[in-house]
Amino acid sequence: xxxxxxxxxxxxxxxxxxxxxxxxxxxxxxxxxxxxxxxxxxxxxxxxxxxxxxxxxxxxxxxxxxxxxxxxxxxxxxxxxxxxxxxxxxxxxxxxxxxxxxxxxxxxxxxxxxxxxxxxxxxxxxxxxxxxxxxxxxxxxxxxxxxxxxxxxxxxxxxxxxxxxxxxxxxxxxxxxxxxxxxxxxxxxxxxxxxxxxxxxxxxxxxxxxxxxxxxxxxxxxxxxxxxxxxxxxxxxxxxxx
Amino acid sequence: xxxxxxxxxxxxxxxxxxxxxxxxxxxxxxxxxxxxxxxxxxxxxxxxxxxxxxxxxxxxxxxxxxxxxxxxxxxxxxxxxxxxxxxxxxxxxxxxxxxxxxxxxxxxxxxxxxxxxxxxxxxxxxxxxxxxxxxxxxxxxxxxxxxxxxxxxxxxxxxxxxxxxxxxxxxxxxxxxxxxxxxxxxxxxxxxxxxxxxxxxxxxxxxxxxxxxxxxxx
Amino acid sequence: xxxxxxxxxxxxxxxxxxxxxxxxxxxxxxxxxxxxxxxxxxxxxxxxxxxxxxxxxxxxxxxxxxxxxxxxxxxxxxxxxxxxxxxxxxxxxxxxxxxxxxxxxxxxxxxxxxxxxxxxxxxxxxxxxxxxxxxxxxxxxxxxxxxxxxxxxxxxxxxxxxxxxxxxxxxxxxxxxxxxxxxxxxxxxxxxxxxxxxxxxxxxxx
Numbered sequence: 001x002x003x004x005x006x007x008x009x010x011x012x013x014x015x016x017x018x019x020x021x022x023x024x025x026x027x028x029x030x031x032x033x034x035x036x037x038x039x040x041x042x043x044x045x046x047x048x049x050x051x052x053x054x055x056x057x058x059x060x061x062x063x064x065x066x067x068x069x070x071x072x073x074x075x076x077x078x079x080x081x082x083x084x085x086x087x088x089x090x091x092x093x094x095x096x097x098x099x100x101x102x103x104x105x106x107x108x109x110x111x112x113x114x115x116x117x118x119x120x121x122x123x124x125x126x127x128x129x130x131x132x133x134x135x136x137x138x139x140x141x142x143x144x145x146x147x148x149x150x151x152x153x154x155x156x157x158x159x160x161x162x163x164x165x166x167x168x169x170x171x172x173x174x175x176x177x178x179x180x181x182x183x184x185x186x187x188x189x190x191x192x193x194x195x196x197x198x199x200x201x202x203x204x205x206x207x208x209x210x211x212x213x214x215x216x217x218x219x220x221x222x223x224x225x226x227x228x229x230x231x232x233x234x235x236x237x238x239x240x241x242x
Numbered sequence: 243x244x245x246x247x248x249x250x251x252x253x254x255x256x257x258x259x260x261x262x263x264x265x266x267x268x269x270x271x272x273x274x275x276x277x278x279x280x281x282x283x284x285x286x287x288x289x290x291x292x293x294x295x296x297x298x299x300x301x302x303x304x305x306x307x308x309x310x311x312x313x314x315x316x317x318x319x320x321x322x323x324x325x326x327x328x329x330x331x332x333x334x335x336x337x338x339x340x341x342x343x344x345x346x347x348x349x350x351x352x353x354x355x356x357x358x359x360x361x362x363x364x365x366x367x368x369x370x371x372x373x374x375x376x377x378x379x380x381x382x383x384x385x386x387x388x389x390x391x392x393x394x395x396x397x398x399x400x401x402x403x404x405x406x407x408x409x410x411x412x413x414x415x416x417x418x419x420x421x422x423x424x425x426x427x428x429x430x431x432x433x434x435x436x437x438x439x440x441x442x443x444x445x446x447x448x449x450x451x452x453x454x455x456x457x458x459x460x
Numbered sequence: 461x462x463x464x465x466x467x468x469x470x471x472x473x474x475x476x477x478x479x480x481x482x483x484x485x486x487x488x489x490x491x492x493x494x495x496x497x498x499x500x501x502x503x504x505x506x507x508x509x510x511x512x513x514x515x516x517x518x519x520x521x522x523x524x525x526x527x528x529x530x531x532x533x534x535x536x537x538x539x540x541x542x543x544x545x546x547x548x549x550x551x552x553x554x555x556x557x558x559x560x561x562x563x564x565x566x567x568x569x570x571x572x573x574x575x576x577x578x579x580x581x582x583x584x585x586x587x588x589x590x591x592x593x594x595x596x597x598x599x600x601x602x603x604x605x606x607x608x609x610x611x612x613x614x615x616x617x618x619x620x621x622x623x624x625x626x627x628x629x630x631x632x633x634x635x636x637x638x639x640x641x642x643x644x645x646x647x648x649x650x651x652x653x654x655x656x657x658x659x660x661x662x663x664x665x666x
Contacts, residue, residue, distance in 0.1 A: 135407040146394045155457040174411040245550035256538035317532025460512035
């Protein structure tokens with residue numbers, strides 16, 4: 001039994017149909033639990049007050065914004081190498097979700113930055129990188145929509161995703177070079193000294209798990225929709241041939 | 243290969259229009275910006291490096307869609323793809339031709355525009371050097387965007403959306419060279435990084451562009 | 461056999477249009493492809509030229525043997541007839557365009573720019589390009605469009621000369637070229653069955 005069996009659309013539809021309700025339910029549970037815990041059951045930060053609690057939305061969405069692009073990169077590679085249509089459609093499905101997470105991260109960041117730094121927007125390296133990431137998502141989505149033939153679109157967007165990933169990384173370091181910035185360091189890392197305190201940490205991890213599951217849910221739903229749309233157009237083509 | 247280069251240059255010269263427009267656009271930017279921000283020399287001197295680089299970048303963008311679109315429409319690209327020349331080579335040569343007719347004039351005219359924008363004296367050398375190092379990357383990256391959108395009707399706006407984010411590192415390092423040079427600081431690091439981006443892009447991107455062209459030709 | 465095709469299937473826009481094609485073309489032979497509009501003549505020629513991948517099957521041909529000529533001739537309006545032709549000769553590494561100009565009756569037009577050519581003259585220039593490629597297998601997609609009767613006869617003569625010199629040609633056309641010796645291949649025999657017609661995404665129903 002090989003993992004590639006799940007790349008067969010029929011098998012994928014069966015399996016994802018079974019898994020989807022569980023993933024969706026678990027994601028809702030984690031997000032609600034994590035947010036309630038984080039918002040109401042943790043103490044205020046001694047410096048940042050209750051403003052700090054936006055971290056429970058900001059950090060998970062920022063992580064998923066980057067991870068979504070990573071997932072698109074992997075699925076694009078799988079499409080280019082193994083030509084599984086499900087893989088290309090999953091990349092297509094993930095892009096708008098990733099874009100939404102990026103925008104959420106930017107907006108919550110602005111709400112957080114206003115009281116802390118006294119400004120809604122600063123040309124800080126991390127903020128700037130996220131803005132550039134937004135542009136990459138927009139270009140990727142626009143290319144999918146502009147090209148009519150689905151296989152052509154899948155190939156072109158996959159190439160764009162590969163090249164874009166390299167340039168996104170380059171931009172990240174170019175931006176660091178350009179301005180050192182105000183942003184606080186990582187909230188989560190394996191190095192214990194840098195971490196936020198445990199009381200904040202546990203609900204944050206629950207929230208992150210919730211956002212990962214939410215991303216999975218949305219991508220599964222959207223991929224299933226894309227597969228159904230492809231089946232429909234295949235049926236229409238078959239009818240034209242007959 | 244050499245014949246393709248001379249053909250493209252001859253086409254650009256005889257057809258006129260398109261490529262000269264970039265230069266005119268660059269000039270317009272340098273004229274309009276002082277009208278917008280006011281005539282104070284100190285302010286202009288501060289923003290001159292950035293404005294000149296952004297202007298050059300946008301001027302370069304104007305003629306990108308012509309790299310492949312004309313050959314795609316009249317069938318030449320099909321014929322080039324079936325010719326003994328590797329498509330990667332075709333892409334590289336066409337990027338070079340684009341740089342010669344767009345990038346080089348921008349480099350040559352930039353000191354004049356530097357005067358308009360009150361660029362400090364010690365910045366001129368670095369302005370010319372940074373544009374000479376950076377504009378080839380703009381052409382090669384632009385050719386990649388043009389290859390992606392060659393099959394799209396009225397793809398100009400899409401092309402800009404795809405290419406501009408890819409221009410970010412080049413713009414940052416290029417403008418940084420001029421900014422530091424104009425302020426009399428050392429510029430070694432950004433110059434090397436800019437050259438690195440240009441060389442890396444010129445070495446690797448033609449492969450991605452050729453792949454995109456092959457997809458668009460089927 | 462200069463060109464041999466076995467069990468080839470080709471697709472247009474993700475839909476398989478022709479399948480199970482097996483045929484060969486020997487040196488000195490011309491093959492006329494017949495079939496109604498949309499039968500897949502252009503798709504087949506583009507697949508053979510290597511511009512698009514085949515869905516199934518194999519094409520075997522010596523390397524760099526194919527010269528493709530389609531509806532668009534790739535003529536630059538601002539270059540003269542001679543410059544257009546010289547470019548393609550240089551790309552293919554052949555010398556001399558005189559014979560090609562003469563064969564397609566373009567000698568008098570050699571210094572005229574592409575923009576000032578009539579549709580038929582452009583077509584003749586497009587076909588003259590085949591001669592400077594120096595390649596043995598010609599893939600021709602409706603070569604006689606916008607040619608007058610005299611030019612069609614001229615072109616038939618050029619094809620005959622090419623065949624006599626050991627070349628081969630696949631010609632998709634509705635017009636009788638007067639090539640009595642050519643073999644006709646009716647593509648409707650290879651029309652893909654509707655059930656198999658969903659191309660690569662068929663696995664969706666697997």
